[in-house]
Amino acid sequence: MSGGLPKELNHRCRQVFLQCDEFKDYDALIAVFVTDELLPFKSEIRNANNRKQLVDFCLEDLLQKRIKSGKPVLEIFLATLKDKYEVGNALHDELAALYRDVHLAFTKIEVLSKQIQLSYQQFPDVLSFNLPGEELFAGRKQLIHEFLSLSKKTRIVAIIGIPGVGKTSLMKQVASQLELNRVFWYEFHPELASLNHILITLAQFIEKQIDNGDNLTFTFKSSELSDEQRIAIIIKNLNHHRYYLFFDSVDLIEKNSKIESFFSIFKTEVNTKHNFYQ
Template identity: 25%
Template sequence: MDLSIEHGVNFQNSLSSSFFTQEQQSLELLQSSPTVSFYQALTVVNNIIFTEKNRSLTKPEIAVLKGAWENQDFSEIGQQSGYKTGYLQRRIAPQLWNLLSETVTKGQQVLKRKVRTLLTEVVINYYQSNPHLELPLFDSQFIKGQLPSSKLSNFYGRQQELYHLKKLINNHRCISLAGVPGVGKTALSAKLLAELSLDSTQHFDFLIWKSVTHSVRLQDLLGELIDLIQPDTSLNLPEYTQALITALIKHLQSHRCLLVLDGFEALFKTSNLEQRLDYKIFMRRLLEEEHKSCVLLTCRALPNEIHAMSKDDRSILYFRVDGLDTDAALNFLSDQGLTNKNDCLDLIKTYRSNPSELATVVQKIKHFFSGSTEIFFKHKTTFITDEFQSMLDETFGESLEQTERYIMIYLAKKLSLDPTPISFSDLLIQLNSSKNISASTSAIIKALEKLEQLSLIESIKHPTTKEIAFTLQPVVKKYINTDPLGLVQPQNSFPSLANTF
């Protein structure tokens, strides 16, 4: 697997016929996991003790339990919790072991060295006996910032992506999670933080979530981030931007943090050039200055200023987020009441397993077609969500150069006549013979690279010849051909373009 900046990280869909409920998946994951998280164990222990004794564990008891779970000696527990070692060892621990033996393990003696083994078994049995209960989604005390819980309660698949991200965050200073609207970038990054908060083998001091879906002053953002790491310091923060950046980087140097900036590209959508320059300098310093933290950026595509930095061999890893794998997409559609596998596979192919796009078509099938895919496919059409159309409106209205726009129009018209992907050589011939546009081969390649980066075109390599060919998602193709706002082919842009097809 190529993890280079140019190729990014890309996961392809695979076909399967298995259908599992979210509850079955959670239980199987818990049973197959070599360890239960401390937070899950603490939740179960507190539930049992509250039922039996009408009280919850105290802070000193939690400190002892967590230390025993992590196989620490009492001096380490005391240093980390702030309580005296003798107080924890001689007073709190004996009473806690007796309490757990009486209520949680029902008479089986709990000792410090057996805590993890015994409680792991208790947690598994607890959820087997109470299948209606949900596993804790995350440890809210460990995550700084407001994690979007709604993204976690309806999470499907992505186990391979999560596995690789957990490896990558240990070796990279900055990772960009890029993909089209609705594909699940926010959900994936939120799930990553949630799982890390429950995983005692991951050693981050802080997991920080910050949504930046609208442009804000860098000074304000820096102040909020510093306050999340070290609360109650706002009165002592430096006044100037560069000093604030230095203060944040010092925190990232002294603490190992995983910082998620969700919706990162919004910070560069301001027309204020000074603000854009501030953020450019901020990112340059994050990439160049030594620290032991990782910054995760979710965005449709890196802003031009930051993309230029990634080409300068600085440490930004491009991680492409595609649609759900076919298993997960089938599970999603099944839970929505669509059970005809062939129809579901057709929808998955059309909408590239984009969960937001699939949710939209499901809602319309339920509302207008009585929930019947059979009736829907008799009158089949392609829907475009408002979010996806807004992205395309912005792209065609503001972002595309003439060559890029011509390529998109040509692909849409050609694929409407024949769905076979169009080879790079055929595309070159078409562009070179066109009277409407003049572009060198290097300019055409640059345009194709940008369109791929923006997830507007899809590339496929021939298995034998290895020649690259291009195609479009049906949603993008429909937008171009219908041109709902007249942004695809503005008047007089290509005076005789229609005659070339």
């Protein structure tokens, strides 16, 4: 699992590893592993210039690899490293505590992953992704990968969570892995929460995507087109290609009937492969 640890736990791993003799050089470190299946190291780890760099390289790869049974290699590494120190030794106790906490963190992540799968099974047209507290979300690349995989099966993804939990960060990480020229990002602000602003911004995005879209924004700003007509034009153009549409801070428009009506039409008629809401 790549980066699937809370920041505090990741920091603890680094601090404990720095104290272990096994991280004095590559040869000492490689002796901890007993089978090729457990070896996680990239080639550059041989070129580590110091203990800190060796720890950084090792931990990065340990977080990215699992054995065939699905168990994280980091857990196996901690258990093996712990046994190299006698019971009662300070490092033995620290490694034992670290192993328990890492195992608990990975278990919680697995539970959340299953909850996401269940959410998709219950609502296949709208994937609802509930984020937990920040202590579990930090750096969770594996869950982002699973999230992307699930989103391929549904047109609409709703990301839900309390303020400050990292919803926008998740959306940005997801967006960075897509075709950037196909990504539309719109963040709601109280002073800009208007249907007109959304439609103008979408028109500007479409202009960059289609050959004959040069005058779309000008038409939207200057003509007497009704909101319904402008929405129909937007939907028609979006349905010609695959786009990834991100709408951030949607909670700010809960009492705006025009925007809510727009999204109701939007979700029904737009065939765009992915719509992300937070």
